[in-house]
Amino acid sequence: MYSEIKVKTIAKNSLYNIAGFVLPIISALVAIPFIIKGFGVERFGFLTLSWAIVGYFNLFDFGISRALTFYISSAISKKDLKEIKYIVCTAIAMMLFFGLIGGIILFLLSKLIIFDLLNISTNLQVEFQDSIKILSLIIPMVIISTALKGVLEAYQCFFQSNIIQTFIGIGNFLSPLFILFFSTSMTYIVIAMIIIRLIALFMYFIVLGRLIPDIFREFQVKGPYIKVLLSYGGWIFISSVVGPVMVYFDRFFIASVISVSEATYYTTPFEIVTKVTIISVAISSALFPFLTSSMIQDKAKAITAFDRVIGYVFLITFPIMLLIISFSNIFLSLWINKDFADKSSEVLQWLSIGVFLNCIAFIPLSFIHALKRPDITAKIHLVELPFYILILVVLTNEFGIKGSAITWTLRTGIDGLIMFYMSYKLMNETLSVIIKNGAIIIMSLLFSLVGLISFNQSEILYFNAFLFFIYLIISWKLILTDTKIQR
Numbered sequence: 001m002y003s004e005i006k007v008k009t010i011a012k013n014s015l016y017n018i019a020g021f022v023l024p025i026i027s028a029l030v031a032i033p034f035i036i037k038g039f040g041v042e043r044f045g046f047l048t049l050s051w052a053i054v055g056y057f058n059l060f061d062f063g064i065s066r067a068l069t070f071y072i073s074s075a076i077s078k079k080d081l082k083e084i085k086y087i088v089c090t091a092i093a094m095m096l097f098f099g100l101i102g103g104i105i106l107f108l109l110s111k112l113i114i115f116d117l118l119n120i121s122t123n124l125q126v127e128f129q130d131s132i133k134i135l136s137l138i139i140p141m142v143i144i145s146t147a148l149k150g151v152l153e154a155y156q157c158f159f160q161s162n163i164i165q166t167f168i169g170i171g172n173f174l175s176p177l178f179i180l181f182f183s184t185s186m187t188y189i190v191i192a193m194i195i196i197r198l199i200a201l202f203m204y205f206i207v208l209g210r211l212i213p214d215i216f217r218e219f220q221v222k223g224p225y226i227k228v229l230l231s232y233g234g235w236i237f238i239s240s241v242v243g244p245v246m247v248y249f250d251r252f253f254i255a256s257v258i259s260v261s262e263a264t265y266y267t268t269p270f271e272i273v274t275k276v277t278i279i280s281v282a283i284s285s286a287l288f289p290f291l292t293s294s295m296i297q298d299k300a301k302a303i304t305a306f307d308r309v310i311g312y313v314f315l316i317t318f319p320i321m322l323l324i325i326s327f328s329n330i331f332l333s334l335w336i337n338k339d340f341a342d343k344s345s346e347v348l349q350w351l352s353i354g355v356f357l358n359c360i361a362f363i364p365l366s367f368i369h370a371l372k373r374p375d376i377t378a379k380i381h382l383v384e385l386p387f388y389i390l391i392l393v394v395l396t397n398e399f400g401i402k403g404s405a406i407t408w409t410l411r412t413g414i415d416g417l418i419m420f421y422m423s424y425k426l427m428n429e430t431l432s433v434i435i436k437n438g439a440i441i442i443m444s445l446l447f448s449l450v451g452l453i454s455f456n457q458s459e460i461l462y463f464n465a466f467l468f469f470i471y472l473i474i475s476w477k478l479i480l481t482d483t484k485i486q487r
Contacts (some may be wrong), residue, residue, distance in 0.1 A: 006451050009290070010287055011312075012336070013156065013158035013285075014285075014286045015159055016158040016159060016161075016162045016279070017282030017285050018279065018282045019166070021167050021278045021282065023170060024168075024169025024170055024173065025140070026168045030173075031174055031176070031177055032044075032173070034177055034180075035180075038177075038180040038184065039176065039180070039186075042120070042124060043184065046124075046131070047176065049134055050132075050189075051172065052143055053132075057102045057106065057142060058142060058143070058146055059237065059240055060099065060101070060102040060139070061146045061233075062230065062236075062237045063233030063237040064091055064150070064229050064230070064233040065093065065234040065235060066150060066232070066288075066383075067091075067228075067232040067236065067373070068087065068154065068229070069093050069153050069288060070232060070290055070292050071228065071232070072084055072151060072155070073085060073154045073293045074292055075087065076155070077293040079089075081212070085215055085386060086220060087225050087229070088151055088208070089220050089222075090229065092147060093221045094147075095143045095147045097442045098143055099140025099143035099144060100140055102139040103139035103140055103383065104136070105356070106132065106136040109132075110129050114129040114132060127185060127186055130187055131186040133192060134190045134194070135190050135193070135194075137194055138193060138194050141198060141200075144201060145164075145197065145201050145204055147182075148174055148204035148205070148208055149161050151208060152204070152207060152208075154289050155211050156290075158285075158286060160336075164204060164207075167196070175193070175196065178479070180247070220403055232372065232374060234419050235374035235377070236369075236374050238381070239374070239378045242381040242382060245385065246388050247280060249389065249392070250266070250396075250407070250408060251266060251267050251270070253393070253396060253404070254266055254401055254404055257397070258400065262400070262401055265344045265401055266347055266401040266405070268336075268340075269345075269347050269351055270347075270351055275350075276317060276321070276355055277355060277358060278361055279316055281362065283362070283363075284363055284365065284366040287306075287366050288369060290302075290305065290329065291305065291306065291367055302367075302370070303427055306363065306423070306427075307365050310363050314360060317359045317360075318356065319468070319471065321355065322468060324352045328346075328348040328349050329341045329342070329345035332345055332348065333456060341364070343401075344401075346405070347401055350402065351409065353409050353413075354410075355412070357409070357416045358412040358415075358416065361412065361415060361420070364416075365377055365419050367423045368419065368422055368426065376422050380422075384411060388407065391407050392407040413440075424449065434460055
């Protein structure tokens with residue numbers, strides 16, 4: 001288990017992560033129409049709210065999952081099994097405590113949520129309140145599972161982790177179909193969610209027991225590790241709170257300042273194009289434990305891996321975004337209608353640029369975290385937030401939803417540049433890495449011209465054909481011929 005992690009495992013683990021994202025999405029596409037038809041729109045709306053509540057209460061992990069991956073990866077590289085046991089036991093105890101607090105809060109808020117905050121039909125209020133109360137039992141399981149997922153990722157057990165995550169994701173969509181045979185009550189669905197989470201938690205503990213022998217016989221909580229985990233995880237928690245605000249605030253602002261219908265023309269392309277970030281999330285999640293371990297064993301190898309993975313992300317995401325920008329109007333016309341496409345195609349183009357830049361930026365973010373500096377990313381996000389809101393207000397009032405898309409893209413671009421600068425600075429090898437990645441940076445700037453210049457459809461195609469030609473050259477020179485890292 002302590003053998004050196006090979007770089008080629010990053011690609012394999014990334015594929016596992018992508019499968020863990022994609023398979024539940026496929027099951028959702030199949031199941032959701034039947035769920036809506038069987039349970040009705042209002043019950044389905046409450047079900048989606050229940051999923052959102054579970055996701056929101058993941059914040060009660062306070063970034064400790066990421067901290068676990070970092071510290072256990074470091075301990076693995078030092079072959080310190082005793083430290084690993086202490087860290088994991090302490091984290092499980094902390095997660096149980098935080099989970100119980102979160103569950104109690106949700107239970108106490110159930111009446112307020114159903115009767116005061118949500119506009120729910122009178123005949124469904126009691127059923128939904130009971131469901132929320134039962135749902136509160138799931139919070140400790142969710143938070144402990146999140147921590148255990150961090151442990152598995154530190155051990156490079158992405159296959160096992162994604163098997164469990166896929167089981168949860170598919171189960172959440174298929175269990176309502178089974179319940180439809182005998183009931184349409186939300187209470188039964190929530191009970192099914194709890195059973196699924198219990199099974200998943202049991203699966204996590206089985207894998208954990210195999211990775212760390214005797215952990216349950218020698219379960220010890222060490223006070224000093226509480227401070228260690230919170231000091232790292234606290235900064236991750238801040239980013240986890242501020243980040244979603246910058247991602248989702250724009251749609252609420254559009255709905256309040258312009259109209260809900262205009263928000264639809266913005267959120268629809270947003271939800272489509274941001275799915276591409278699954279690729280970068282998958283790769284950066286697989287990269288993080290490797291970087292953490294390599295920074296202790298071989299810093300040069302970690303920096304080279306950082307360089308190479310940027311190339312991989314560029315290689316994969318650039319042509320996808322180029323296609324979306326080139327055919328945004330055609331795609332939206334075929335998928336929805338021409339009127340919708342006319343109102344949303346420019347939004348989709350701008351957001352595509354932002355998503356591309358964001359995909360690249362995931363890599364330096366992981367590098368900074370691997371260097372035990374999550375405070376840097378949290379501080380960057382805190383500084384960005386007021387400026388982002390100010391620019392969003394100005395550009396949305398001036399240009400409508402296109403202005404919102406421009407703001408989001410500017411924010412991701414600036415965020416990415418700062419992340420790159422800070423990661424280069426922390427490497428102490430700034431110049432060499434900048435030169436090596438210069439082609440990708442220049443390409444990114446050229447790519448941004450698509451949004452800055454008002455092209456018609458034929459001009460966009462010509463310009464993008466030129467960009468694609470440059471892309472092929474860069475791919476050959478910078479990525480495909482790079483053999484510094486052994487596969």
